Amino acid sequence: MSKPGVTNPDQLVGRPIPTWDENSAELASTHLKESGSIVRTRFPPEPNGYLHIGHAKSMNMNFSLAFEKLGVSPENRETYFRYDDTNPEKESKEYIDSLRNDLTWLGWSPAKTTYSSEGFNHLHSCAVKLIMKGLAYVCFLTKAEVEQQREVLKKRVAVIAKGGDPEKQCEAVSPDIYPGKYRNTSVEENLKLFEDMRKGKFPEGHCTLRMKMDITSPNPNMHDSMAYRIKYTAHPHVGSGWCIYPSYDFTHCIIDSLEGIDYSICTLEFETRRESYYWLLWALDLYKPRVYEMSRLNIAHTVLSKRRLLKLVDSNTVRGWDDPRMPTISGLRRRGYTKECINTFCNDIGATRNMNLVETNRLEQAARVCLADVSRRAMAVLDPVKVTLTNFTDSKTCTVPNIPTDPSKGSHDVIFTPTFYIDGADVRAEADSNFFGFAPTQLVGLKYADVKVRCDSVKVGKDGKPTEVICSVTDEVTKPKSYITWVSAVHNLPCEVRQYGHLFTVPEPSDKWEEEINAESEVVISTALVDPSAGELCDASSTDKWNSNNSFQFERIGYFVVDDDTTYDSKSGKGKIVFNSIVSLKVDIAKDTKKDATASAAAHAQRQRQAILKARLSIPVEEFFKKVEDYAGMFSKFDVDGFPTHDKDGEELKKSAAKKLKKDLAKHQKSLANAAKKK
Structure with missing residues (x-):
């Protein structure tokens, strides 16, 4: 009912x-x-x-x-x-x-x-009630003896499953172990012993209160689970009034x-x-x-075991529970994920009984959607390369919208000067027909400055990397194929940028997870510059470890958030500004140059795609629609071969939808076949 x-x-x-x-x-x-x-x-x-x-x-x-x-x-x-x-x-x-x-x-x-x-x-009174009903007893078996008993019970279950005689299998086992010499202690004696436990008359670990359940059950959780144990440790909430504590299964x-x-x-x-x-x-x-x-949540390239997370903290592999690489709420918040990002992601994946590995790009995409309309725009360079204009001597003030999609959020001014910095990813020493940044003879637009420049030459260092670009302003009518962001060489704020990648090198960390930690999961860039209009929002007084710090979209790069380590005082202009990378802008790898994506972002996206494809090769055909993140949680019923028959709301799939799914499954089958041939 x-x-x-x-x-x-x-x-x-x-x-x-x-x-x-x-x-x-x-x-x-x-x-x-x-x-x-x-x-x-x-x-x-x-x-x-x-x-x-x-x-x-x-x-x-x-x-x-x-x-x-x-x-x-x-x-x-x-x-x-x-x-x-x-x-x-x-x-x-x-x-x-x-x-x-x-x-x-x-x-x-x-x-x-x-x-x-x-x-x-109340829990203690429940334990007493169990004892009085003959359904709980004080057990003095040692830890090793309890493990021996459970091993016997485990083998007994296996014998039953094979149709054998479980009692014959237990003939050689001491009755002290199976069924256990303390199971038949009298109610009166158990009440006295349990009271002695409560009064602290036994050493820690000397005995426990166990529930007298069903040791013949095929379910190990029915093999006389522990109800109470002795611990001479004060409780962080209720103090030192107890020396016996109930177990999770009892509580x-x-x-x-x-x-x-x-x-x-x-x-x-x-x-x-x-x-x-x-x-x-x-x-x-x-x-x-x-x-x-x-189903429990499993996200690629991380772990969600508290034991493992604690070990990461205790071993100083990460900065703490709130390290931006950690999957903790505190870590995600410090990384720049807002509550809207996280709740949107949770709504998106839903809750089903299907076990699946959720790919990180779903969380990243939730962040992009939620941050797009709330993150203040700023121009920044991570790897500064100086640009000098030979025929421009004045400075000019440029107006930049704070959030282009919402005029009500206002604008801020930046100053364009004859010398400025661009990002190293936007410069090449030699021209390339597929590259639209700064290269000899290349025409480039400068975003917000209403200026077009012609690259005259590129100076390089001993390592072959560009060190300075010499350009001239031009008024020719040809339209540039790209508009590059920049930061004035005179008006800028130095900052530290911490770029974050996956904490683990594999999508599903194994038992050897400590060997699979990504040594390059955090890359600290100390040469970055941001336009000074961002300064006020970077003030240390506005940071708070229990709330979201101010986020920015560094144009053409990605989303970044002010880190708690920031000490900058916007009034005096002193102190350090630290940014954490949240997520890159969405990258279409096939058209990254046309979208002005940086080379590093494209490479990162390529690695992500390869990891996703590799992970999919471990999914058998019958599990495809249950475990692949594109489909996980979308269906409520499947046929005997694992093919969906009903959507998540219980509606039978239409023929057109089933036809599309069959095509996707055929592609997966082909990928598995090709992978098998390579082996």
Whole structure:
């Protein structure tokens, strides 16, 4: 029976667990009486690190997309923000604060903020109740013995799968290990032992409280999971009142129930814990939320494992949790991605059960779309080459629109002088019919200056690189094939530019991920210049690590953001300006010269395309429409061969759409065949 307020209940339905996942009429009635037509979800991160973009996807699902799928009207939506803080050794106030700041920055407003730790008293009473029902026991097996027991149970499951006799396989195993000598301890003794645990009478790690579940189950999560362990560590939120702490498997389902959560949404790796989730609520006779699992976010060329991210920070491979190369919310914010960029990306990829690798260009494209109309334009050169005009001695003021697509954003002035700088990518020592920048005899326009110049000569250094360009202003009527951006040699601001690439050299980092780190993921350019009109927006007083800093579009180069390391004071003109690259302007590789794209940007785009093509060669034909980012999440049903039959809204595909898909699949099959021949 669907809850009032939910018009599309079939949209979030997981694998059923007969009996255990069913609410009694009394439980269902009580829940309905307490919540009415309110439909409640929760976002429950553990404060053991900074949030990353995978958490942004989860926030988007729990605060918005889930309700859209279920057809819940805005007035009936509630999302709780819960700190899943049951492991004090790995948690800290820094992480607690960062989670709250990131959630707020992304624009989500929870109906309530809760802490699992504030429910420790209730969780303890639940553990006592389990013991009294004979469904929990204090276990003194050592860590090695528990691992031995789990290995035995694992082999037992394998024997059952092959149709063998599981008990015969266990004959040689000590009964202390299987089924375990502490499983049949009396209720009275377990109550006493558990109280001794709470009072701190045992050393850390000496014993645990385990749930007496079903060790014959094929699901390892039912093999007497741990409920409580001893840790003599003060908790960062509730202090030092406890020396026993509940496990995640024990805590999250109980708190879900106590908070009246309707939909407990998690990622697919938790799907096997569905039995243990419902078993515990059944054992305690508590209300049972609906559980739904979605695919976890996987983005090419990065990792989203907190353990790996922490190692990157601790090893000083990156500058910290907010390093612009990190996939953390803080890192993305420092990189210049706004909340609109991230939320747009999350809306675009959606939430399904299909596992797929999302290519980075989808996130980059979301940034381009969101930044185009809000980023102040500026002219900058990263690799300055001096240009001298031989027949121009005056200076002139040029007016430049702040944002060309929005006249209401005003304009700024830049001063054109007889000497100025252009970017090294716009100069060649020899003319080329396909190159439209500065080269001997070449006619070039100067953007915003209303000036055309003829390149007379190019001076080069010992390394063959251009060092100076000599030009003359011309009034000939011929129209230049390109208009180059520039920065005055007299009026400019020196700055440091940090250009960022992929953190890893491969799309999907392996178990040897530390060997796959890209040593050139950050390139620092100390020679860059930007026009001085940008100075006021680069003032250090305007930077804030918990909010978006000012972004610019460096014309013909890409989008950049003021970094937190900036110390520049616009009033005195002193201090250092630091920019981070956000994303390049969109590049059409086949026509990059006609679009005035820099050579470096084209090369980077070429490498990206090659990496994408290489990654696709690892996708089998039957998984093509599920894993290729162009199609991931677009379809809800497939035939036995993996070919889509229905779109994401459940509508059957039209013949014309299927015909196009078949052509794309044929191209992929051909690519796989060609790759196989080369091997």
